[in-house]
Amino acid sequence: MWNEIKTILRHSSVYGLAILLTNAMSIVLLPLYMNYLNPNEIGLLEIINRTNDILRIILMVGMVTTTLRFYQEKDSEIYRKKVISTAMQFLAVFSFLVVGMLIIFANQLADIIFASTKYVIYVRLMLLMIFFEVLYIVPILYFQARLQSTVFVLISVSRFLIGLALIVYLVAYRDMGIAGVLWGHIIHVGIFGIALFGYILIRVGVRFDLSLLREMIKFGLPFVPGSIFLFILNSGDRYILLHLTSSDSVGIYAIGYRIGTLTTALVMSPFLRVWSALYVKYAQRQDRDCLFANFMTYVVFTYTFVSMAIILFRRELLAIFGEVIYWKAAAVVPWIALAYLFWAASLVLDSGFYIAKKTMYKPFLFGISAAVAVILCLILIPRIDYHGAAFATVVSFAAYFLISLVAVQRLFPINYQWKRMITITIAGLAIVAADELLIGSRPIISLISLDWGEWFLWMTIKTTLLFLFPVILYVINFYRPEEKRKIRQLCGMKSS
Numbered sequence: 001m002w003n004e005i006k007t008i009l010r011h012s013s014v015y016g017l018a019i020l021l022t023n024a025m026s027i028v029l030l031p032l033y034m035n036y037l038n039p040n041e042i043g044l045l046e047i048i049n050r051t052n053d054i055l056r057i058i059l060m061v062g063m064v065t066t067t068l069r070f071y072q073e074k075d076s077e078i079y080r081k082k083v084i085s086t087a088m089q090f091l092a093v094f095s096f097l098v099v100g101m102l103i104i105f106a107n108q109l110a111d112i113i114f115a116s117t118k119y120v121i122y123v124r125l126m127l128l129m130i131f132f133e134v135l136y137i138v139p140i141l142y143f144q145a146r147l148q149s150t151v152f153v154l155i156s157v158s159r160f161l162i163g164l165a166l167i168v169y170l171v172a173y174r175d176m177g178i179a180g181v182l183w184g185h186i187i188h189v190g191i192f193g194i195a196l197f198g199y200i201l202i203r204v205g206v207r208f209d210l211s212l213l214r215e216m217i218k219f220g221l222p223f224v225p226g227s228i229f230l231f232i233l234n235s236g237d238r239y240i241l242l243h244l245t246s247s248d249s250v251g252i253y254a255i256g257y258r259i260g261t262l263t264t265a266l267v268m269s270p271f272l273r274v275w276s277a278l279y280v281k282y283a284q285r286q287d288r289d290c291l292f293a294n295f296m297t298y299v300v301f302t303y304t305f306v307s308m309a310i311i312l313f314r315r316e317l318l319a320i321f322g323e324v325i326y327w328k329a330a331a332v333v334p335w336i337a338l339a340y341l342f343w344a345a346s347l348v349l350d351s352g353f354y355i356a357k358k359t360m361y362k363p364f365l366f367g368i369s370a371a372v373a374v375i376l377c378l379i380l381i382p383r384i385d386y387h388g389a390a391f392a393t394v395v396s397f398a399a400y401f402l403i404s405l406v407a408v409q410r411l412f413p414i415n416y417q418w419k420r421m422i423t424i425t426i427a428g429l430a431i432v433a434a435d436e437l438l439i440g441s442r443p444i445i446s447l448i449s450l451d452w453g454e455w456f457l458w459m460t461i462k463t464t465l466l467f468l469f470p471v472i473l474y475v476i477n478f479y480r481p482e483e484k485r486k487i488r489q490l491c492g493m494k495s496s
Helices: 002-028 030-036 039-060 063-073 075-105 104-115 121-145 150-171 177-204 208-218 224-244 247-260 264-281 290-314 314-321 323-333 333-349 350-355 359-384 388-412 418-440 452-475 482-488
Strands: none
Touching: 002 150, 002 247, 002 314, 030 039, 030 150, 030 247, 030 314, 039 075, 039 104, 039 121, 039 177, 039 224, 039 247, 039 482, 063 075, 063 121, 063 208, 075 104, 075 177, 075 208, 104 121, 121 150, 121 177, 150 177, 224 247, 224 333, 224 359, 224 388, 247 264, 247 314, 247 323, 247 333, 247 388, 264 290, 264 333, 264 350, 290 314, 290 333, 290 418, 290 452, 314 323, 323 333, 333 350, 333 388, 333 418, 350 359, 350 388, 418 452
């Protein structure tokens, strides 16, 4: 088991750096946005980004999962090159045609999104950005499928640095606002999208196979309605907020949401990027139950620990990042972090659907959960604004986890370690509750007036609370003997 964990962790640590840098752009840019954009502009940018997501989902027609799945099915290098080449050529032509048509009808699209044509220029820029993103996706999947994590990191680091520099320059020095953010993305994604597309196509060759494409589309299409429902589950609250409240509320909510989902970028993205390339092989092993159950438990543990750090220090992050108007986003962070704990566990469960090749169930599960999210948002947002959206996210994500669990256990049953995972969750919630009781109620504004001694004490208390989490688990004999041995080795202690 530990050899498999080492494999996942080794590649995850490398992918984690790359994905951290990729996702870090949205985090590193938070201070820029919170100092150079007002809540209304951040709200509009959030809606543009979410619209980008749904259009990209439609354009990809499920090809991300499909490409990885077909690539893994055979060991033939010729077949694998054909899979990559076919996917790349199809997506390039398809996205070019669809994006071109949408640019022609950009006024109508802007009216649908914003109930106004005032922001049509942003819509056109968004569409151009989508085309380059589609060009980029399959080539980068090629490196993932081959576990070429070093190349993945080099590309991600380069993209991060160029993109960050462009956006900072255009927003802070050229004062271009939302347009500066979009142009920064267009330029750096365009550079890497075109370059990687050309490089990988030369490497795999022009090997278009129409019959293979039909099989891939047949496999991938069921993901499209599911992905649309998933989009509603993840992002529908922003549109409801926009139309029932204001873009200012969307902006505040977006800031809190982004900080609350930071754990997913730090933990789940690298883990699952490697896991998706390995779970098919692990499913064929005799000890698969142990492998899958342990992986779920370790994901929940790691996610909970990192989330606790973000929740405990969220007020300090907001105080450092930007203006006073954004500090109320702190109330959103714990709810979103809790919601994404359910989401993290659900993503591990999802491997059962892919292994059993029963992905046709997923759209129904997403649809039910999305309906829960929309109904709760419509009820709660008019009453408690973005707090209602945050609570709706927790309930709908929990609902998705529960119905996914029931469904997947019929297809690919695994004896998960529920007692251990519940213990982890309760311990994490207890630490967060202790923080709220001790110092969490103190206004953020008071942080600015702290002297260095008070600030050090403040940070010491929070850090102590954070590291009490693994200590408490040790004291209550949570860890198994082999896990205790690993902990002692990590701490430089001899095993008894």
